[in-house]
Amino acid sequence: MTTIYNFSAGPAVLPKEVLQQAAAEMLDWRGSGMSVMEMSHRGAEFMSIMDAAQQDLRDLLAVPANYQILFLQGGGLGENAIVPMNLMGASPDATIDVLHTGSWSGKSLKEAQKYGKVNVVASAADNGFTAIPVRDSWRLSKDAAYVHVCTNETIDGIEFHTTPDVSLETNGAPLVADMSSHILSREVDVSRYGVIFGGAQKNIGPAGLTIAIVRDDLLGRALPYCPSAFDWKTIADNGSMYNTPPTYAIYIAGLVFQWLKRQGGVAAMEQRNIAKAKLLYDYLDSTDFYANRVVHDCRSRMNIPFYLRDESLNADFLSAAKEQGLLQLKGHKSVGGMRASIYNAMPLEGVQALVAFMQEFAHTHS
Numbered sequence: 001m002t003t004i005y006n007f008s009a010g011p012a013v014l015p016k017e018v019l020q021q022a023a024a025e026m027l028d029w030r031g032s033g034m035s036v037m038e039m040s041h042r043g044a045e046f047m048s049i050m051d052a053a054q055q056d057l058r059d060l061l062a063v064p065a066n067y068q069i070l071f072l073q074g075g076g077l078g079e080n081a082i083v084p085m086n087l088m089g090a091s092p093d094a095t096i097d098v099l100h101t102g103s104w105s106g107k108s109l110k111e112a113q114k115y116g117k118v119n120v121v122a123s124a125a126d127n128g129f130t131a132i133p134v135r136d137s138w139r140l141s142k143d144a145a146y147v148h149v150c151t152n153e154t155i156d157g158i159e160f161h162t163t164p165d166v167s168l169e170t171n172g173a174p175l176v177a178d179m180s181s182h183i184l185s186r187e188v189d190v191s192r193y194g195v196i197f198g199g200a201q202k203n204i205g206p207a208g209l210t211i212a213i214v215r216d217d218l219l220g221r222a223l224p225y226c227p228s229a230f231d232w233k234t235i236a237d238n239g240s241m242y243n244t245p246p247t248y249a250i251y252i253a254g255l256v257f258q259w260l261k262r263q264g265g266v267a268a269m270e271q272r273n274i275a276k277a278k279l280l281y282d283y284l285d286s287t288d289f290y291a292n293r294v295v296h297d298c299r300s301r302m303n304i305p306f307y308l309r310d311e312s313l314n315a316d317f318l319s320a321a322k323e324q325g326l327l328q329l330k331g332h333k334s335v336g337g338m339r340a341s342i343y344n345a346m347p348l349e350g351v352q353a354l355v356a357f358m359q360e361f362a363h364t365h366s
């Protein structure tokens with residue numbers, strides 16, 4: 001049987017070991033006589049799963065003690081509303097600063113406009129979404145409620161390789177980062193951020209779980225109409241169990257965290273991710289049959305969009321790839337072309353197989 005490699009942008013590939021373990025534990029979790037799906041979220045069994053998952057995530061990202069790890073629902077797009085609802089209460093007239101680097105931060109800025117005045121710090125629309133606007137061009141507000149960035153633009157394939165520096169001009173406004181598609185793919189200095197959030201379905205686990213890492217002093221700033229189930233303080237005070245959390249998704253995420261620890265943690269994953277991305281970009285740069293348009297130092301390690309020079313070959317490319325077991329390479333509908341998402345669970349062998357296929361396809365269609 002052909003080895004399958006799944007390049008979906010999300011929901012995305014999970015480590016085979018994790019799926020095998022989940023399969024083995026599906027009907028009877030460790031002698032409890034129950035599937036994890038059937039357990040009360042307040043029972044001792046699930047509480048142990050929850051505690052371990054939160055602690056493992058804290059260990060993996062070296063989350064400082066003055067940050068809460070919250071397990072929520074609502075996805076990345078839900079957070080686009082949940083963030084302003086949680087941060088605007090103390091200063092409802094303050095400006096929300098948003099750095100527009102691609103599709104996802106574009107959605108964030110539109111949603112934020114429902115909750116406050118939005119200042120677009122800079123927009124990559126000016127360069128056709130091929131680069132992060134240069135730092136000198138950013139126009140930050142003096143007294144922003146917070147500054148929103150998307151540190152990996154999943155559709156455009158643009159990634160920050162350093163922490164966005166907003167400290168000088170903003171009087172200490174908290175930096176809020178949507179890390180949905182690269183959380184746990186690289187080391188991050190959590191202390192530079194006020195809030196980090198992400199949906200789990202890109203690089204962590206199944207859809208349904210959203211993670212927010214929130215600095216303690218930012219709790220209790222919610223707008224009066226913020227739903228209680230989305231108020232970070234309420235959620236933190238209740239150990240992410242104010243309402244029923246997405247229990248099975250948390251269980252799978254917990255298995256992924258343990259898998260990451262066995263792989264050597266985030267630093268080791270980052271080295272592998274660098275090697276995987278380099279292999280694909282080096283090949284893309286070596287041929288004019290395919291092209292990636294992103295400026296080199298802004299290229300994402302996780303999501304690599306590319307185009308065939310002759311786009312009339314797109315359908316043939318996708319069906320031939322599928323025959324080789326290389327799945328879900330179609331680009332996002334808004335930008336077309338192809339996209340290879342190579343998250344933590346994608347082994348180097350998968351990228352090697354992709355490059356070999358692309359070479360062969362280019363050879364037979366030139």
Ligand SMILES: *Cc1c(COP(=O)(O)O)cnc(C)c1O
Pocket residue numbers: 010074075076077078104150152153154178179180181199202
């Ligand atoms: C996928 C994605 C989202 C949207 O997530 P949903 O769970 O569908 O709401 C938001 N931001 C980024 C960066 C993403 O990659």
